[in-house]
Amino acid sequence: MKHSTAKDAWGSLKADGQAILVDVRTPEEWAQVGMPELGSIGKKVVALTWGAGSEAEFIHGLEQAVPNKATPLFFICRSGMRSQKAAELAAQAGYETLTNVVDGFGDKHGPGTGWKACGLPVK
Secondary structure (H helix, E strand, O other): OEEEOHHHHHHHHHHOOOOEEEEOOOHHHHHHHOOEOOHHHOOOOEEOOOOOOOHHHHHHHHHHHOOOOOOOEEEEOOOOHHHHHHHHHHHHOOOOOEEEEOOOOOOOOOOOOOOOOOOOOEO
């Protein structure tokens, strides 16, 4: 598994037409804090919540959204912790090219780091 900053992940998502961003936060976080916006590069975010106890559900959803296990996947959450666990789970399920966005999306509590702090597109 690789690790990337949000800014580097954005560059990789733009450069690789096959790469997919998987946002593993909750619907409440998406609604309150926002989501990455990939429309300008012709992509959509796969929004698929991961949490302890939801492993089987998460993998089922991931396999439905991304059936090709060779597809490069970037995982993002608020801070890089849940996305790390989700990427590890995807690796166990046979996904091959996985990257955790270590600085995450960020949150509504100040500038911090991550997707929002870098000024990357959000909705």
